[in-house]
Each structure stands twice: as structure tokens, then as C-alpha cells.
Amino acid sequence: MTWRNPEFELGGVNHLALVSSDMRRTVDFYTQVLGMRLTKTIDFPGGSGQHFFFDMGGGNSLAFFWFRDAPDAVPGVSQPVTVPGIGEWTSAVGSMNHVAINVPEERFLEYRAKLKAKGVRVSPIIDHDDSPEGYATELHDGVFIRSFYFQDPDGILLEFACWRREMGTEGDVSHAPKTAADRIRVS
The missing domain is CATH 3.10.180.10 (2,3-Dihydroxybiphenyl 1,2-Dioxygenase, domain 1)
Known part of the structure; x- marks a missing residue:
């Protein structure tokens, strides 16, 4: 349902x-x-x-x-400098950090190879799980989404991602939201 x-x-x-x-x-x-x-x-x-x-x-x-x-864009402020797994990917409040595009899991590795063959620099594959690190070193049943990142010619951070299961089940929403008071101000 x-x-x-x-x-x-x-x-x-x-x-x-x-x-x-x-x-x-x-x-x-x-x-x-x-x-x-x-x-x-x-x-x-x-x-x-x-x-x-x-x-x-x-x-x-x-x-x-x-x-x-x-x-002009200001990498590190208006957009990430690079991609997760390769370098700094933080951006400012109110900025657009990245666009995640849904792809079928069965074609995920093929699409990564295809982008690399077209000369696009792609990040390592990140298998997101609920471990303290937030990612797994090996694919396992607890990985809920697989992704890799790349940038367009303007440095806009893009992600190809594939869900591995339905989200919103027990345990998926378990963290208290942080507030503005929790932020470290960078000048």
C-alpha cells in the first residue's frame, strides 16, 4: 500500500x-x-x-x-567543490547540494561504466546503510540505496541512485532533527 x-x-x-x-x-x-x-x-x-x-x-x-x-558559482558555498568519496561536498544553507536521479539497480554498474567511457569523472560507489559510518565497504542486505556522484560542466553535483528496498519502514525514521543552534558557524 x-x-x-x-x-x-x-x-x-x-x-x-x-x-x-x-x-x-x-x-x-x-x-x-x-x-x-x-x-x-x-x-x-x-x-x-x-x-x-x-x-x-x-x-x-x-x-x-x-x-x-x-x-559566477562559488564552489564550497553555492555548490559542492567536488563529489563525495573524492573531496569536499558541503555547500551553504539555501544552496542546492545535488540532484539525485533514480536509475534501475540492475543497470547501475553499467551506467557508471558508460559515464566513465564518456570521460565523466565519477565517484566511488557508495552503498548507504545504517551503520555508524553511514556506508558499507561491501554490498549487503542492509544497504538501502546505492549511488555514485559526478558533476556537470558547471560543477553541479549529480548522483545516480537506486533504492534497494521501500523506505519508511520501522527504523527508517529514528533521528531527532538538528536545529540552527546545532550548527558550527563558519565565516
Whole structure:
């Protein structure tokens, strides 16, 4: 039985909108490397910007803005510096840390190899489990999601992930949420 939201009939992500420094390069990466279909393009008046949409599958879209006057990204602030398993991946409050794209588990390793063959630098595979470290050194039945990370040409952190079981079962929600008072302020 699927859980039903009693407040709103939500149907997943309509689209996630990110900012590109070079829309042509973004289109090339998402269509040629990841195989997404470009579904809608918009030019803003006066050449001030563009808004392009890509089909991610499952009724979900990934969108990009290109703004003529957009400030440059600040790795380590507006986005992670690199990918988990390779280096620093923290980003600032209010930033978009990464986009996780669902892939079938039976094709997970194939897709990782395919990206590597296309020249994309990918992270080690991370098998997320409930151990104190949060990941396993070997695949086992307690691994609830497998993933690896990579970056697009603008450094946007992407993840291919596959669920290994249904979430929301007993023990899946067992941690008290941290508050702003728990943060270490970095200046």
C-alpha cells in the first residue's frame, strides 16, 4: 500500500531549476552525455536570459536558467567543490547540494561504466546503510540505496541512485532533527 498525503495531492517533482553559465554546453551534456530529451526552450525579452527544460523520465523535468548577468558559482558555498568519496561536498544553507536521479539497480554498474567511457569523472560507489559510518565497504542486505556522484560542466553535483528496498519502514525514521543552534558557524 502506498502512503497518501492527507494535505496535498503531490505528484513528485515537476521540475528543479538550476543556473547554467553556458546553455549550449549544458544542452550538450544533458542530451549527449546523459541522453535526456530537451522538451522546452524559452528566451527572455531583451536577451536577458533563457529557460530550458529536459525530460528526466517519470514525469519529472530538470530545468536550467541562463542569465546574462548571473554571478559566477562559488564552489564550497553555492555548490559542492567536488563529489563525495573524492573531496569536499558541503555547500551553504539555501544552496542546492545535488540532484539525485533514480536509475534501475540492475543497470547501475553499467551506467557508471558508460559515464566513465564518456570521460565523466565519477565517484566511488557508495552503498548507504545504517551503520555508524553511514556506508558499507561491501554490498549487503542492509544497504538501502546505492549511488555514485559526478558533476556537470558547471560543477553541479549529480548522483545516480537506486533504492534497494521501500523506505519508511520501522527504523527508517529514528533521528531527532538538528536545529540552527546545532550548527558550527563558519565565516
